[in-house]
Amino acid sequence: MKTLRTSLAIGLIVASAAPVRAASAPPPPGAASCSGCHAATSQAIPNIYGRDADATRSTLLAFRNGSMPATVMTRIAKGFSEDEIGSIAAWLATQK
Amino acid sequence: MTQKNHTSRREFLRAAAAATASLALASPSLAQSPARVVVIGGGFGGASCARALRQLDPSLDVTLVTADRQYVACPFSNEVIAGDRAIEAQQFTYEKIAAGGIKLVTQMAQTIDPQARTIGLADGSTLRYDRLVLSPGIDLRFDALPGYDEAAASRMPHAWKAGEQTLLLRRQLEAMDDGGVVAIVVPANPFRCPPGPYERASLIAHYLKTRKPRSKLIILDSKDAFSKQRLFQAAWQELYPGLIEWVALSQGGKVTSVDPASNTLVTDFATHQVQVANVIPPQRAGRIAEIAGVTDKSGWCPINPVSLESTQVPNIHVIGDACIAGAMPKSAFSANAQAKTCASAIVALLAGAAPTPPKLINTCYSLVAPDYGISIAGVYQPRNGLFADIEGAGGTSPLDAPRDVRAREAIYARSWFETIGAEVFG
Numbered sequence: 001m002k003t004l005r006t007s008l009a010i011g012l013i014v015a016s017a018a019p020v021r022a023a024s025a026p027p028p029p030g031a032a033s034c035s036g037c038h039a040a041t042s043q044a045i046p047n048i049y050g051r052d053a054d055a056t057r058s059t060l061l062a063f064r065n066g067s068m069p070a071t072v073m074t075r076i077a078k079g080f081s082e083d084e085i086g087s088i089a090a091w092l093a094t095q096k
Numbered sequence: 097m098t099q100k101n102h103t104s105r106r107e108f109l110r111a112a113a114a115a116t117a118s119l120a121l122a123s124p125s126l127a128q129s130p131a132r133v134v135v136i137g138g139g140f141g142g143a144s145c146a147r148a149l150r151q152l153d154p155s156l157d158v159t160l161v162t163a164d165r166q167y168v169a170c171p172f173s174n175e176v177i178a179g180d181r182a183i184e185a186q187q188f189t190y191e192k193i194a195a196g197g198i199k200l201v202t203q204m205a206q207t208i209d210p211q212a213r214t215i216g217l218a219d220g221s222t223l224r225y226d227r228l229v230l231s232p233g234i235d236l237r238f239d240a241l242p243g244y245d246e247a248a249a250s251r252m253p254h255a256w257k258a259g260e261q262t263l264l265l266r267r268q269l270e271a272m273d274d275g276g277v278v279a280i281v282v283p284a285n286p287f288r289c290p291p292g293p294y295e296r297a298s299l300i301a302h303y304l305k306t307r308k309p310r311s312k313l314i315i316l317d318s319k320d321a322f323s324k325q326r327l328f329q330a331a332w333q334e335l336y337p338g339l340i341e342w343v344a345l346s347q348g349g350k351v352t353s354v355d356p357a358s359n360t361l362v363t364d365f366a367t368h369q370v371q372v373a374n375v376i377p378p379q380r381a382g383r384i385a386e387i388a389g390v391t392d393k394s395g396w397c398p399i400n401p402v403s404l405e406s407t408q409v410p411n412i413h414v415i416g417d418a419c420i421a422g423a424m425p426k427s428a429f430s431a432n433a434q435a436k437t438c439a440s441a442i443v444a445l446l447a448g449a450a451p452t453p454p455k456l457i458n459t460c461y462s463l464v465a466p467d468y469g470i471s472i473a474g475v476y477q478p479r480n481g482l483f484a485d486i487e488g489a490g491g492t493s494p495l496d497a498p499r500d501v502r503a504r505e506a507i508y509a510r511s512w513f514e515t516i517g518a519e520v521f522g
Binding site (some may be wrong): 026027030031032033034035036037038039043044045071072075076077078079080084 | 154209249413429433436437452453454455456457459471473474475477486488489490491500502504505507508510511512514515516518519
């Protein structure tokens, strides 16, 4: 009985989660750290969630090559490859 | 917390549930009964990890074991010492964590049996686990500096665990006459919050300059170099000229014994009798780590950096200040980042999958004055069993930044604390 209930519960989770599954995924390497500073509300440190992925990617790449000034993000963006930045930007776009 | 943030959490949870549920279906053992994960330690590491586990897999049976009902945060406690902040701003509780479906146990964990996978609690009861996360923070070593034991700490506060000790040091500074000498004794590496003693020196200097301008501050250091050193020293010269004296190891800075009765600090070269002595002693992983058998002879805990699992005891993960994390400093930010990495690894391992090699970030802000912030950041990945710096990334704030950049970093420091406090406890 317990097994049946658990299976049903998992089935329900899969069913209800199915529509967002294609749009979102577990965080790619590095992305889970962002929320240490960036809240989903606008504070002094900006909200980075649910923004256009290309815009976030361009911003991160500009931090990375130094063409956009920042206090901390220029130092952090240099730790990621273009591909990793693309994945992080795409994932952040699915978060709200 | 705003409505917006709640939506975000739900979305993330649903997506993560989908990912983990698909893994779970592939694993017959998980489909039968929820896996039990116990987290010991209610600081930034433990509380973050308990939450991240439930977010990644809401079917998990997660228990958070904390020694107290309340957590008093260390970041920004130097502002309390300097009189710029109320201790209440450092206090967090676990009610909202419990509301998220995490079982709370407010007791000391006293024993751990890694074979039986059980934890013995202070009231005699037992908790079982499939995976155990230890986030015990630090213990102060009251056997490492002659004269400095637990009783001495009531005369010479360490204030390196926030709470009553923070307030004691505050009261001593308030009671000191103008013209007094304040000493900060700093241990050798590794210790919790590498820039912390120098932020503390800065903010105490700010208080002295404002309120007791004839006073001095001396830092007696067991090291010849420290975190953000050039930034701190340049700022001291600019903001507090002649007020702070830093005595390095090679200049005789290492304190070899203390006498609490006379407030005296002894080095190989001199005896310093001071009005306020803040003694930060050497440290080791919190006691439960040793009980679990996950500490090595250094007193800290070696881990596999991909999973944060102990290299000494299977099924036990160690995060935060207690673990040997290589280039990652012992900071709240690191503990939070490691907690999320550890949670992902545990969810994968419980489903029989290999954890994905992670990348982690740390950013540590320090205040040199209430409106003057500096930072150090790093990006890390597993290499040779430790977290290694990714070369070319990270580093400190520029030495030549104008004051408006320092002011902005002070604002970001405060924003960081608000955000992480809400993410972990809010």
